[in-house]
Amino acid sequence: MAAQDIATERTSLIWSIVVCTTLGVIGIVAGLLSGSQMILLDGVYGFIGVVVSWLLLQASSLAGEGPSKHYPYGRQAATPIVIGIQGFVLLATLLYAAVQAVNSIVDGGSNVAAGLAVLYGVVSTVASFGTWAWLRRRTGDSDLVFAEATAWRVAALRGFGIVVGFGILWLILRSSWRSAGPYIDPVMVLVTCVAFLAAPIKMVKGTIVELLEGVPPPEVQGPVLQAVREVQAAFDLNDPVVRMTKLGPKLYVEVDVVVQPDVTIAQEDAVRNDLRRRLSVLPYAVWLNVELSADPTWGEL
Numbered sequence: 001m002a003a004q005d006i007a008t009e010r011t012s013l014i015w016s017i018v019v020c021t022t023l024g025v026i027g028i029v030a031g032l033l034s035g036s037q038m039i040l041l042d043g044v045y046g047f048i049g050v051v052v053s054w055l056l057l058q059a060s061s062l063a064g065e066g067p068s069k070h071y072p073y074g075r076q077a078a079t080p081i082v083i084g085i086q087g088f089v090l091l092a093t094l095l096y097a098a099v100q101a102v103n104s105i106v107d108g109g110s111n112v113a114a115g116l117a118v119l120y121g122v123v124s125t126v127a128s129f130g131t132w133a134w135l136r137r138r139t140g141d142s143d144l145v146f147a148e149a150t151a152w153r154v155a156a157l158r159g160f161g162i163v164v165g166f167g168i169l170w171l172i173l174r175s176s177w178r179s180a181g182p183y184i185d186p187v188m189v190l191v192t193c194v195a196f197l198a199a200p201i202k203m204v205k206g207t208i209v210e211l212l213e214g215v216p217p218p219e220v221q222g223p224v225l226q227a228v229r230e231v232q233a234a235f236d237l238n239d240p241v242v243r244m245t246k247l248g249p250k251l252y253v254e255v256d257v258v259v260q261p262d263v264t265i266a267q268e269d270a271v272r273n274d275l276r277r278r279l280s281v282l283p284y285a286v287w288l289n290v291e292l293s294a295d296p297t298w299g300e301l
Helices: 003-034 037-064 078-106 114-138 143-172 178-195 198-211 218-235 265-279
Strands: 241-247 250-259 285-294
Touching: 003 037, 003 114, 003 143, 037 078, 037 114, 037 143, 037 178, 078 143, 078 178, 078 198, 114 143, 143 178, 143 198, 198 241, 218 241, 218 250, 218 265, 250 265, 265 285
Parallel strands: 250 285
Antiparallel strands: 241 250
16 A cells, blocks of 8 residues: 555544544433433444544554564554454444343333434434545545444444434324333334444454455455456466455465476566566555466376
8 A cells, every 4th residue: 555545544544533532422421411322322332433443543554564574474464353353342332232222121211302312313414424425535445444434334324313213202202102202212222233233244254254364355356367367368378276365455366377397487477477567456465476387297198
């Protein structure tokens, strides 16, 4: 990743932390004043986001330092590790909130100041959506900023849900169904927990795949395989064996081809250099290994 991209990444994360801290304070205060578990969850969620964003910022710094004496291959693994931590934290928060919501329903629900809750929901939705849109424009090829933008998208949808849910509660409290009012808040918490499980699960799954050196997603594999096919056609090579894995901003690609024994080192270098040139357009630090192995059966009858 270029120095300018790293600087953009860090600036984006810093501003995300500032906005997240502000919304977290507002959420906790509004949750306590309104008596809403949903809003309190939103505020606590925001403070957890501050910690995670700080970890993302540290991961960005580590990944940008490059190879060193003690880490000859760099520390790009910090990126998927922190993204995985973010996913685990989000999952744990949703699980805790769901348990608390169930307990509240069993205890008869909770009374909430619907007007204040709706006002908070509007503020949270506008701020979260604006931050998400701003981060999306600055994501570029950064997995960290993409993960942060994903979290803000979830926050924006959560805020919209708060507006709708407490708007309905405001109407119910003024109707003949007012006895159902105390259950609206904990039910909203449960719905939110179920609705937003997918994002953190995907983040954790992606981390596990990267750390176990699994194959990268199709959108990463596609351009690599296309480049290999073009080189294969240009040099009239046999079908290659291609292996690849992605670790944060680093992409490992290994290509093995069986050729006739008279292929020279210079020819192997030509194949390697051509493939490296084609892969250089990818938004990753590509670690390429090309091996042309002699066919042991060549010349046999």
